[in-house]
Amino acid sequence: MLPAQFDGLMPIVILMGIAVLLFTGGHFLSVLLAPKKPSHLKSTPYECGEIPVGSAWSAFNVRFYVVGLIFIIFDVESVLMFPVASIFREMNDMGEGGYILVIFLSFISVLIEGIGYCWRKGDLDWVRSYQVSLKNNK
Amino acid sequence: MNQTVVSYLSQYEFYDFLIKLFGNNQTLLAATIYVLFSGIIVAVMATIGGLGTYAERKISADIQQRIGPNRVGPYGILQFLADGVKMITKEDVMPFTADKMLFYLAPMLALIGVFATLAVLPWSSGFMMADLNVGVFYLIAISSLVGVSVFLGGYASNSKWSMLGGLRGASQIISYEIPVTISVLAITLLAGGMSFGTILSHQQGLPTNWFLFHNPFAFVAGFVYFVGALAETNRAPFDLPEAESELVSGYHTEYTGMRFGFFALAEYIEVFVVCGVGAALFLGGGNLPFDTDLDIIPTQLVQVTIFMTKTLLLYYVVIWIRWTFPRLRVDQLMAICWKYLTPIAIVNLMGCAIWLVVFNGKSMAGLLFGSH
Numbered sequence: 373m374l375p376a377q378f379d380g381l382m383p384i385v386i387l388m389g390i391a392v393l394l395f396t397g398g399h400f401l402s403v404l405l406a407p408k409k410p411s412h413l414k415s416t417p418y419e420c421g422e423i424p425v426g427s428a429w430s431a432f433n434v435r436f437y438v439v440g441l442i443f444i445i446f447d448v449e450s451v452l453m454f455p456v457a458s459i460f461r462e463m464n465d466m467g468e469g470g471y472i473l474v475i476f477l478s479f480i481s482v483l484i485e486g487i488g489y490c491w492r493k494g495d496l497d498w499v500r501s502y503q504v505s506l507k508n509n510k
Numbered sequence: 511m512n513q514t515v516v517s518y519l520s521q522y523e524f525y526d527f528l529i530k531l532f533g534n535n536q537t538l539l540a541a542t543i544y545v546l547f548s549g550i551i552v553a554v555m556a557t558i559g560g561l562g563t564y565a566e567r568k569i570s571a572d573i574q575q576r577i578g579p580n581r582v583g584p585y586g587i588l589q590f591l592a593d594g595v596k597m598i599t600k601e602d603v604m605p606f607t608a609d610k611m612l613f614y615l616a617p618m619l620a621l622i623g624v625f626a627t628l629a630v631l632p633w634s635s636g637f638m639m640a641d642l643n644v645g646v647f648y649l650i651a652i653s654s655l656v657g658v659s660v661f662l663g664g665y666a667s668n669s670k671w672s673m674l675g676g677l678r679g680a681s682q683i684i685s686y687e688i689p690v691t692i693s694v695l696a697i698t699l700l701a702g703g704m705s706f707g708t709i710l711s712h713q714q715g716l717p718t719n720w721f722l723f724h725n726p727f728a729f730v731a732g733f734v735y736f737v738g739a740l741a742e743t744n745r746a747p748f749d750l751p752e753a754e755s756e757l758v759s760g761y762h763t764e765y766t767g768m769r770f771g772f773f774a775l776a777e778y779i780e781v782f783v784v785c786g787v788g789a790a791l792f793l794g795g796g797n798l799p800f801d802t803d804l805d806i807i808p809t810q811l812v813q814v815t816i817f818m819t820k821t822l823l824l825y826y827v828v829i830w831i832r833w834t835f836p837r838l839r840v841d842q843l844m845a846i847c848w849k850y851l852t853p854i855a856i857v858n859l860m861g862c863a864i865w866l867v868v869f870n871g872k873s874m875a876g877l878l879f880g881s882h
Binding site for chain 2: 380381382383384386387388391392394395398399401402403405406407408409410412414415416417418419420424427428429432435436439440442443447450453454457458459461462464465469470473476477480483484487490491496497498499
């Protein structure tokens, strides 16, 4: 038996199903209609005509990883703010505006502290080592 | 939800026919109706996505004083159909080094992510597929699937251009999600709820009731949202993941034929969705500026028209921006997101919260003219 909440979510499931159907359908059509003349050279990864050297799955710039970490911190914090934001107006109408404002602002101040820390550490600069060395040489 | 659909339908004569068809199974009846409407929406969106490519080429031609596509159909308007047929009949090439499963999955994830966002898009006050109580929250969450598909496409191709494009795309999309989320948070604060129904009900009436003009902070938040949304959909000047002059075409370098077509379709529909959400959050959605005594169906149709007009105007601005500004560099991109947009968005959020408490929820117009 389906849960009662499913009613509201049914359109989403249906639209996702349509996306899958559209994809498989289009793919099936292309399998039917498209020519198939595979060759080894054709299925090498494209590198502007050169024969590729090595795999693309190699080490990459560590900055992407740092950006990912900063994102997770801010994303979780904004997720935590959504419930407060959605009852903010209601609380204000009840006459508790000052109380919830103080709570909200103190939570945001933690967020600002976080971004300030990252900024000061130089993690918001894309080319960090260069910028940090510039600062140290001054 | 089912109850409302069924009770609405029971006013009409063909309801007896539906009862004969489904018995008293309301879930099945509602499901059929949803499938029908989903089909209509998807067909309309696919057409708009296709016409988006045409509009893009025609407007760019206009800006660069060229003619643009003019061969297929009157004024070349059927160009997108020709492109679609071409894509279906192209050979499907997959690099032999690729991760086949993920390579197959990536465009599908993009499509699923974009189509799932269509469910909460508020076409009019009555016509939303699912008016979830966590509407905007769900939208932000599910649209991240597109970011996953961009990275997956780049990774699975096992080509260096794709890998770089995918990495850039992933870092760009997740970075710009922060200012967008915080701007949306400011609107949630002002509306007092996350559902699109609540948000739209606060913006009824004249444009002075739109959240864009609610207070100065919300005005700035609107622009932060728009810039962030441009970056999230990989549109120029933030199209680094597919920068054709540096990365060939980024994460979809290795994609050919129909799979590339699905990536492109997902991208164009996503631009439409993002513009539609912008119109609903900041520009009053499909609300009529005055009261009418129309019947329920014509009112909804007028609202859909207003919503589509606003959305397509924003869509035009997106295309206009693409052909006006040069592309950013990666470090500039990150600096704009983290050092400008995010702090501005946080200040806007605080400003909105303080405004709400100090002026007791009144908008600028309400303060000036003493109404609402």
